[in-house]
Amino acid sequence: MQNETLTLNTHRLISGLIAQGVHQFVISPGSRSTPVALLIAERVQQQPALRLFVDVDERSAAFFALGMAKTQQVPVALVCTSGTAAAEYLPALAEARLLHIPLIVLTTDRPLELTNIGAPQAIDQTELYGKQVKQSQRLELQQPGTTNADFIAFQSQRSVLTAMALPRGPIQLNLPLRKPLLPDLGVTPPQIKTVTVPQATVALAPTALTELAGQLQGKRVLLIAGPEEDSAYRATLLALSQKCHWPLLADSLANLRGRGAVISNFDLLFQARTTLPAALQPDVIIRFGSTPVSAPLMTWLEQQTVPLYLVGAQRQMADYSRATTHVLAADEQLLLAELLAVMPAQDATYLANWQQYAQRLQTKLTVPTELNEVTSVQVLDRLLPATSRLFISNSMPIRDVEDFYSGQAVRELYCNRGANGIDGVVSTAAGMATLGGANYLLIGDLALFHDMNGLMMLRRYQLPLTIVVINNNGGGIFSFLPQAAATDYFEDLFGTPQALDLAQVAALYQRSYQKVTTLVEFEQALQMQVQFIEVISQRADNLQLHRRLVSCLKQELSGDD
Template sequence: MSAVELAHETLRALLDAGIRDYVLSPGSRNTPLSLELAAAERAGVLRLHVRIDERSASFLALGLAKAGGVPAAVVTTSGTAVANLHPAVVEASTSHTPIVVISANRPLGLLGTGANQTIDQVGMFGSATRAAVHLDDQRPGDWAVLLKEAVTELTSASGGAGPVQIDLGFTAPLVPDAPWRLHELADPQHEGNPREQLPELVDVALPPRTVVVVAECGAALAASSIESATAAGFPVHVEASSALGWANEECLRSGAFLLSSALLSRWRPEHLVIVGRPTLGRAIPALATESDIDVTVVHDQGNLADAFQTGHAARLASAVSFTGPVDPEFAAVWRRADLAAATVIDEESARRFDAGAAAHQVADTYPGLLVVASSNPIRDLDTRAARRARRVLLNRGAAGIDGMVSTAIGAALAHQREHNEPVTALLGDLAFLHDSNGLLIAASEPRPDLSIVVINNDGGAIFASLEQGASAYADDFERVFGTPLGVDIAALCAASGTPHVRCRDRESLRAALAGTTRGIRVIEVQVSRDHERERRADFARRVIAAADATHA
């Protein structure tokens, strides 16, 4: 058999599994796949995206899979090209996003011989992949079994959906002697593999003084938990996550602050429900370990053996219904405190134009999809944005800032196939610079209509609010945490031909967001991080004080 035939049969198996998006980084050893993919796209059976940077390519595949709701694949050559995929594979694993890593390789017998570009790459992602298989082009009898194993584990692994690696050992020749096989790929219109079925609906009766927290989880679980909990009258905090897509105005607006306020002592909940996986602060995990509060954790991806150190496993469900007689006085006190705190939040956003105010303004434009980077952007969304339905996409599985430009582009491409809606990404300057290679897109490649809003405060502002931002560490802070780079973002955008506009105040940002987006554009919002720690601490104190004054 040949390398060309192995590439052909691999692609056929993935098309049979319903995978239509393939991101390719050019190389020599993956030549058989590159030619197959190009021919298959001409035949109209798949969508091909080409990127020169493997890390950007992998995050593009991640964004396509997250927003599209179906697996996507990334294809690389051998050697360090494969290692560049590791951050996206980790995020895909922890966020239960099914992507296929197709890594070209040399025959395994060349390992340790000094052969060029040969490393031990089979299974190099460790436990981050649900399966890692190697197919040798000289052993066709193994192909069907190994491909079936990988495709099955992609969506039906016991730990939940996630990435798989298909490593292909190619021997020369790497090109066909004639294009006689390429036209045979046809679209099988397959629906893909069914996911492992969780219990469809779990009924949970809650005691009268219960607070419900809804965080990162699947659509059905988020929608059912928010709807049933708010309908019953329980205080509900929806953390800034994909769950915001099902939030409503009955949800707490200032939950991120209330969970650190005096309400926890004066009107203490007797029960805490955590739906999904909260990631934005320490208050929720800390509350879950309090000995006098019962905790229920509901999740739809994998069984957490010791959910948030409560000593209990999470209850697995794809949807949940919360019922129970709510203590009306308890609920009313939490509601009054929330309204008072929300007033201060809105006043702050109107009074001072800073990173938080910019995040508030971006969220209130209601894009069809909002992609948000980790660090301060997602925290500002959590503390400033009203709880109204909006589709939000994050890389909070591993909470990294890498790959965000490419993730946003992939998400926008997938979203706009089904919806004629604007897509906006909200990034800090370091997240933007970390994946600026994502803007390097050939003119022949598809581009979405995407506005990338970059909150540029020239450095790592989030560290100012953490322990290392204390005055005791001021002498070293700028160099090892703040890391001001002074990059001219306009010039960087010009280098890739990306339209750029700079905003320095509320009015210019509002005007830029109101503009029509054609292709990818960057909206740079320049704000200062001078006295960042003091400003954020003062803001939190005033919000919490307003809440506490309602029940003093």
């Protein structure tokens, strides 16, 4: 072998990652990363269970990997060259850190003697990601000796396990490399000693569970399900809600709407009034999942003095309403199954009150029959196939989905609700689409522009993703905020119209395209499986539409005590 130590140690690194469940790699081209990239490519060719994607734009690559990891609940590895390439990962890592997504970031680096000394493409990569990763480590792939070889095999496995340990999160392995960088191809990877980690779960102590069940008995319990990508406990949560007749306020991203005793339109309720009628007021609140999309719900929670249980080992008291009084840092599925077993059926009145109220609110939601930002969501709700996936952009789309999506079929909804950025949305959705099947993206024109490079991954890998762009030529959300009063500066600073010709964008990335202006056209375009659908909206009209709806709800609901 020409480059034996590097070749074998890189194999050990890769084998360690694979052994602990990394089966997908997203690589951006570069020179310093050559040994890692080439030996991963070779391994992927040999092992059909592995997948490799190449993305020229590292920012896009990181969001693409994020999309894979968050929708598949598995660790995904990223590989890049040294310098600003590595810096490009930061936005996606900030998102992964907050939403607990396990990304394994392999940044290749210049060796010490080429760092901070004027050498090209060498930034200081130690602690490059600061607090945006769980852990950062260095591996010396060119250091000879069995101790180092064993360390690499051990540490690469450990890094995946660290990323997967609750709360999950991204980790960095920084790999300084000297020339020559070309590894030997066709070498059988050396055996590594693998670490076996049987699944472990955290359960409440039996006495704590008994105490909890006692505290819930006979109470008006309100369940709140926040965004949740993990499907493990959904059915049990629904079963508990139904058995105990406890209303379940389900965030659009909880992926529970349309099922069981779920209440969907609570955000509109809390927009219309800041307190609940007495008949809906709970004695106890139990929260699952991450921070709900509904800001009015969080504001309402801030005022509550009843016991609030925050459930889940990942949650770490991340409750900006500060309403939490009890933390149940246990595995959700285990806790729910135990509660389901011990809790007897409860009085159904409280649930009935909620359901009647939700029904009343629903009847007031008479939306015009023309195509707009609200009815677009309703069309998607009605027409998207069951088991399809819908990725939703931050800013206006997720708010409209939260208010107007009722889950008319069981689908998976996703959104980057860690840091709530409008960056990387297309790439994250493209990462989701690597799962195959029917995939949709609902996005505004500004977020689409921000991450147009993500469209290249769709084209390159022929990924199935239908994109619905709400084109209101700018930042629609700002019209809802006090900033709209600063009329002299509004369009320039907040509206920021880009006048992007979406037909040309679609052509550039070879997506079939249609602009739709009526509900019928929109429905037909979806049914015809047009890949890129442009829905025209006017920001001013959209503001009025939303104001009318909330005003109507306020009128209807404000009188109740």
